[in-house]
Structure formats: C-alpha cells, structure tokens
Amino acid sequence: MTGGDTTGRTAVHRAKERAERLIGTLRRGLGHAGRDRDAMLSIVKSVFAAAVAWLIANNLLHAPSATFAPFTALLMVQATVSQSVDQSARYAAAMVAGVVLAGVLTPTLGAAMWTFAVLILVALVFGRWRKLGQQGPQVGVAALFAYSSFTQSPALSASYLQLASIAGLVLLGCALGVLTNLVIVPPMRYRSAEHGIGSLAHSLCDLLTDVSEGLHGGVPDRESAQAWQHRADQLPESVAQARATVEHAAETMRFNPRRLFMRDSTSFAGHRTILNALERAGEQLNSGLRGVHNAAATDHPQDRAHHRFIIGYAELLAAAAEAARNLGRLHSADDTPQLRELDDATSRAERAYRELAEQAGDETLDSPRQWPIYGALQTDAHRLVEEFIHARHSLSHLLEPDREEPQTAGSAAERSE
Known part of the structure; x- marks a missing residue:
C-alpha cells in the first residue's frame, strides 16, 4: 500500500466522520429542542433578517450604503428576544452617536488629519460609557464611516444626507433583527x-x-x-x-410572544x-x-x-x-x-x-x-x-x-x- 493511498483513505475517513457528525447535528436539531436546534434556528433567522434588510435597503430604497442594514440585522439576531431588544438599543445609540459626532466635528474643524484624530478620540472616550455596554466600540466605527462620507462627498448637504442615510439604515437593521427574533420561533427555556x-x-x-x-x-x-x-x-x-x-x-x-400561548404562569x-x-x-x-x-x-x-x-x-x-x-x-x-x-x-x-x-x-x-x-x-x-x-x-x-x-x-x- 503506497503512502498516497493511505493519505487518501485517511482523508476520506475524516470526511466521512465530519459528515456523520453533521448529520447527527441535523437529526438532533430536527428531532428535539436543544442547542443544535437553537443553532439551526439562529442561522435561518439571521439569513432571513439579512436578506430582508438587503432587499429593502438596496432594491427598494436604493441606499448608497445599503450594506449597513443587513450587517446590523445580522448582529441583532441574538439568543433571546430580550437580548435582541437590549443590544439593538445599545447598538443604535452607539452608531447614531458616532454619526452625530462626525456630523458636528468635521464641518466645524474641517477635514484634516488632526480633525480625524480628535474625532476618533472623542468617539472612543464616549464609547466607554457603561450604558452602551459591549456596543461602545461601535461609536468609533460609526464615526470613522461618517467621516469618510464627508471627505468623499462634494457638497456639505450631500454629506449630511449620507449621514442620515447611515443612521436610518442602522435603525432599519436593528428593527428587522428584533422583529425577526420576535416572530420566527422566539427561543424559550x-x-x-x-x-x-x-x-x-x-x-x-x-x-x-x-x-x-x-x-x-x-x-x-x-x-x-x-x-x-x-x-x-x-x-x-x-x-x-x-x-x-x-x-x-x-x-x-x-418580550417573548410565545408566553401568551402558555397555559401555566x-x-x-x-x-x-x-x-x-x-x-x-x-x-x-x-x-x-x-x-x-x-x-x-x-x-x-x-x-x-x-x-x-x-x-x-x-x-x-x-x-x-x-x-x-x-x-x-x-x-x-x-x-x-x-x-x-x-x-x-x-x-x-x-x-x-x-x-x-x-x-x-x-x-x-x-x-x-x-x-x-x-x-x-x-x-x-x-x-x-x-x-x-x-x-x-x-x-x-x-x-x-x-x-x-x-x-x-x-x-x-x-x-x-
């Protein structure tokens, strides 16, 4: 038996084991409630929320930065409805704060290197606010994207329109993420x-x-x-x-609607x-x-x-x-x-x-x-x-x-x- 045959059979054996594990995961997910079913539902809901967000932002609204909506929707499909609501509120607040900071500082100080540094500094300091939780760093991310819109737009009005579009797409993604988790088999324990x-x-x-x-x-x-x-x-x-x-x-x-159909308290x-x-x-x-x-x-x-x-x-x-x-x-x-x-x-x-x-x-x-x-x-x-x-x-x-x-x-x- 040659070394190539042994390597090939080992690869086939490993692939077979992986396929069996995948089939077992699917069988457990479809068969009864548990972690496997939760993972499958999370994937399905994430795909649905992102697809709907892209359809609305790109095909219906023709937004120039349409990816903000599906990206946000993906992040907001959390393990529970309450987590979706909580993280959506924090994420939306962080992103809108970053956009507002860029909209205030950039026109005031002018598009320059030191302005960018000051903007990121202020955004990162504001992102440390404990109310924002783990979404605090998103203030700096939003400020960075908003600043780039000012440097690339030919007119100030167009820049502000771009900022409003980003903020709106973020809110749209948050709403779709929460709504998806609320409507499609919200998890219960x-x-x-x-x-x-x-x-x-x-x-x-x-x-x-x-x-x-x-x-x-x-x-x-x-x-x-x-x-x-x-x-x-x-x-x-x-x-x-x-x-x-x-x-x-x-x-x-x-915030789970399935509780309305439960007989017990x-x-x-x-x-x-x-x-x-x-x-x-x-x-x-x-x-x-x-x-x-x-x-x-x-x-x-x-x-x-x-x-x-x-x-x-x-x-x-x-x-x-x-x-x-x-x-x-x-x-x-x-x-x-x-x-x-x-x-x-x-x-x-x-x-x-x-x-x-x-x-x-x-x-x-x-x-x-x-x-x-x-x-x-x-x-x-x-x-x-x-x-x-x-x-x-x-x-x-x-x-x-x-x-x-x-x-x-x-x-x-x-x-x-």
Missing part, C-alpha cells in the same frame, strides 16, 4: 429552569437520604462523615448552575423561591455535617444518649429529604399533590425536631469541657426545618393565594423570634 431546579433538589435529597440512612446506626465513622461533608461542599456549585439556568430561562421569556417567582430554599437548606445541612464530623472525631465514647439523639436527627433528615424531593417537583399551580406532599413532609420534619428538642432537654449531651457539638446540631436542625417551613408558606401563597395555611405547633412562634 421555561422547561430548562424546571430541570435545573429538579437536578439541584435531587442532589440535596440524595445527600439527605444517605446521611439519614448512615446515621440510623448512631454516630458515624470519620470516613463517612468526611465523604458527606465533601458532597455538601459541592452543593454551592450546583446552586450556581441552577440559578444561572433559571435566570437564563427568565430572560428568554421577556410564566412568572419565575416560584422557581426563585424554591431555589433560594434549596440553597439555604444546603447551607444548613453543610453546617450540620460539620457537627456530625465533629461528633465522629470526638475522643469521648458514644453513650446511649448520643445514640438516641443521632437516630432522632436521622429521622429529621429523612423528612427533610422528602421535603426537598417535593420542592423539586413543584412547577405550577396544578401541582397540588406535590404541595400536599410537601406539607406532609414538612410537618413530619417539625414533629421530628420537637421530639429531638424534647430529648435533648432531658439529657446532658455535651461535656462542659468540649465544644457543644450536639447543641450546634440541634440548632442546625431547627434552621433546616425552618427553611422548608418558610418555603412551604411562600409557595402556598404563590401557587394557591386563597389557600388556608395549616397551623403547626410552635412554628409561628419560632419564626417570630
């Missing part, structure tokens, strides 16, 4: 927010369940406590990912309430696991009082795990079974805490010479339960405003402290 919260709730529930099952045998060994602590330390990263998913989903809903207040509750519950669990680790590391031998306390603590965590699971399943006002199950799980956690507090009140769990490990565990347990109580009440008001809240013994007094 409502379900991805539910998935992000569900994933976080699942992680918290799994950890609570594993800790609860591990504590049913009493004070754990150090390795188990360290393993649980390591998993709890990773929860903040999961919270950050879920929060980014929710906020991105909320952004896709702004598109408010993300409930999502944020659940996310905040899961975040704070994770923080309280992390603090409690530090206490469990301290209990496992203590040199004092375990006695029956410690054993009973840890088992009671395990029962509380089991109820908290069920509450976390049901929080992750709550998506709309139609999820009343999950809300009732959240009520039940939270009530179980409250009862478990009361039993734990009564037991701790009858025992001397911490030695006067050691850090109050079990007292800290009781405090963390109280705070963990309170997070789920607060979440339950907040969600009840959001999902069922007219719903009568069940009164649980001690919870109102504890929240008023």
Whole structure:
C-alpha cells in the first residue's frame, strides 16, 4: 500500500466522520429542542433578517450604503428576544452617536488629519460609557464611516444626507433583527429552569437520604462523615448552575410572544423561591455535617444518649429529604399533590425536631469541657426545618393565594423570634 493511498483513505475517513457528525447535528436539531436546534434556528433567522434588510435597503430604497442594514440585522439576531431588544438599543445609540459626532466635528474643524484624530478620540472616550455596554466600540466605527462620507462627498448637504442615510439604515437593521427574533420561533427555556431546579433538589435529597440512612446506626465513622461533608461542599456549585439556568430561562421569556400561548404562569417567582430554599437548606445541612464530623472525631465514647439523639436527627433528615424531593417537583399551580406532599413532609420534619428538642432537654449531651457539638446540631436542625417551613408558606401563597395555611405547633412562634 503506497503512502498516497493511505493519505487518501485517511482523508476520506475524516470526511466521512465530519459528515456523520453533521448529520447527527441535523437529526438532533430536527428531532428535539436543544442547542443544535437553537443553532439551526439562529442561522435561518439571521439569513432571513439579512436578506430582508438587503432587499429593502438596496432594491427598494436604493441606499448608497445599503450594506449597513443587513450587517446590523445580522448582529441583532441574538439568543433571546430580550437580548435582541437590549443590544439593538445599545447598538443604535452607539452608531447614531458616532454619526452625530462626525456630523458636528468635521464641518466645524474641517477635514484634516488632526480633525480625524480628535474625532476618533472623542468617539472612543464616549464609547466607554457603561450604558452602551459591549456596543461602545461601535461609536468609533460609526464615526470613522461618517467621516469618510464627508471627505468623499462634494457638497456639505450631500454629506449630511449620507449621514442620515447611515443612521436610518442602522435603525432599519436593528428593527428587522428584533422583529425577526420576535416572530420566527422566539427561543424559550421555561422547561430548562424546571430541570435545573429538579437536578439541584435531587442532589440535596440524595445527600439527605444517605446521611439519614448512615446515621440510623448512631454516630458515624470519620470516613463517612468526611465523604458527606465533601458532597455538601459541592452543593454551592450546583446552586450556581441552577440559578444561572433559571435566570437564563427568565430572560428568554421577556418580550417573548410565545408566553401568551402558555397555559401555566410564566412568572419565575416560584422557581426563585424554591431555589433560594434549596440553597439555604444546603447551607444548613453543610453546617450540620460539620457537627456530625465533629461528633465522629470526638475522643469521648458514644453513650446511649448520643445514640438516641443521632437516630432522632436521622429521622429529621429523612423528612427533610422528602421535603426537598417535593420542592423539586413543584412547577405550577396544578401541582397540588406535590404541595400536599410537601406539607406532609414538612410537618413530619417539625414533629421530628420537637421530639429531638424534647430529648435533648432531658439529657446532658455535651461535656462542659468540649465544644457543644450536639447543641450546634440541634440548632442546625431547627434552621433546616425552618427553611422548608418558610418555603412551604411562600409557595402556598404563590401557587394557591386563597389557600388556608395549616397551623403547626410552635412554628409561628419560632419564626417570630
């Protein structure tokens, strides 16, 4: 086999792999929602917006700088409708500012090298205005094109007409970019927010369940406590990912006409309430696991009082795990079974805490010479339960405003402290 044959077969193999990847991307894009479909829709919308902008600017208006319209339209087809509106406003402001600067400084100072330098300097300084965001550099770009129109036009009136044409084409491109993104399948991420919260709730529930099952045998060994602590330390990263998913989903809903056809409410207040509750519950669990680790590391031998306390603590965590699971399943006002199950799980956690507090009140769990490990565990347990109580009440008001809240013994007094 010659070297040429080997090279040719390798090239064919690579081309085949690329074709298969492309076919796979197209199949996924056509088959279900996701990044591949978003990319395909973005390409289609960009082509449509640019083509319509060129048709209007060149064929209908016969503008001398017709490319400004399709160029701007391409830039304004963003990932979401709200991004299109926001970036269009900033881009239009930046471009118009550059044109105005050129229209004021060039006739006043004359077309000269130092005038060009002053114009670009002023444009770049103005482009640093934070309100323009990432579109700030476009002030200098617009000023440069506008200055060239002054140097190439034979008359001052023709120069001003050219500047007005550029500004108008920019506004036309912005309008077409936003309109295209608004009309042609505007992107939404409502379900991805539910998935992000569900994933976080699942992680918290799994950890609570594993800790609860591990504590049913009493004070754990150090390795188990360290393993649980390591998993709890990773929860903040999961919270950050879920929060980014929710906020991105909320952004896709702004100015999005598809929300009018959704049966459920598109408010993300409930999502944020659940996310905040899961975040704070994770923080309280992390603090409690530090206490469990301290209990496992203590040199004092375990006695029956410690054993009973840890088992009671395990029962509380089991109820908290069920509450976390049901929080992750709550998506709309139609999820009343999950809300009732959240009520039940939270009530179980409250009862478990009361039993734990009564037991701790009858025992001397911490030695006067050691850090109050079990007292800290009781405090963390109280705070963990309170997070789920607060979440339950907040969600009840959001999902069922007219719903009568069940009164649980001690919870109102504890929240008023």
